[in-house]
Amino acid sequence: MIKNIFSFVIVLMTAFTASAQSGLPTVDQSPMDMCYYPVRYPNLKTQDKITEPLAARVIYSRPKKEGRAIFGGLVEYGKLWRLGANEATEIEFYKPAVIAGKKIAKGRYTLYAIVNEKSWTFIINKETDVWGSFKYSQAKDIVRTDVPVQALSEPVEFLTMVFEKENQNINLVVAWENVKVALPVSF
């Protein structure tokens, strides 16, 4: 225990020293990441292997489970969640998209979720460049849609978002802890 506290203090000191020395931002606890549809579009583009046009991109931060209870715990059921950490999660459509029958113009949007035990509500909102979900305004929603929760056999440590294509259907898959959900998107 004492050893752990000692290590913790050292970690804290290191963190403060690093930022105090340079005055520049330290690395986020929950690293940011992006995912494209078509999957790995930038790699394909650089290798001249593009077979379909650029359609969508999600930018999100990836909190870590770190032994915590996530759904129903850290992420409370029935409450609005930024679907990530730090800045709110951003979804960009490079051409018109359709979600739950609603036509969405190309452009940048903020993506939120309300998590429940059996289903999640995805929310596409037009207010961009926002932090978290603290100033969310439902009046700026473009569309809301409910999707069922699927169980995962292997737990996922970091929040993960990725586009997947199955047959002709494109889904934005979100996986964390022991659940996965899929938001259908068509272009």
Next chain:
Amino acid sequence: MILILLAFSCEQKPKAEPVTAKVTTPDTSNKQPIEIAVNPYAPVDISPMDMSYFPVDYPKIKMTNANIAPPVARLIYSRPHLQRRALFNGILKYDEPWRLGANEASEIDFYKTVTIQGKKVPPGRYIIYGIPHVDKWTIILNSNIDSWGLKQDSSKDTGRFEIPIATNGHSLEYFTMVFEKTATGADLVIAWADIVARLPIQF
């Protein structure tokens, strides 16, 4: 007391060690993402992505000021770290293009027209890369967006800017890019190891 502490820490050791070994002792020779075995979708990058806005912390400021004007700029880049390597002759090579980051090309969005070294840069999205030289860096804006950070297509360059470099007297582990306010706009501060370069932007 010391004996008790020693006994206690010895007793703790077998339990604590596997966790410590996994989480806090990076194997610098191992470039594989740590989560590859347990995440079938997308492992976490070794060089985490980050974003910098001008105004600095714009999304946070917006929380308390809903009527704030749109931001001026947003930069998205990945942050490699030194991991005991030398910056030059270890990671970067002089006079060769570098993506100013890792993985995807670094991206800069201007929300309005800005001026860099007298050149007007229209609003929109660009990739940004650099060529480090011994005594200065060349910073380049390019229109080939949504690309990977290697093999830049210089025929799509939209602006090249030479900037001086300085040393800052200490070593920065993670590559860092951030905006800093100036009298005429903002500097894009580019810093890694003991090198700092500034690209002045007017607006």
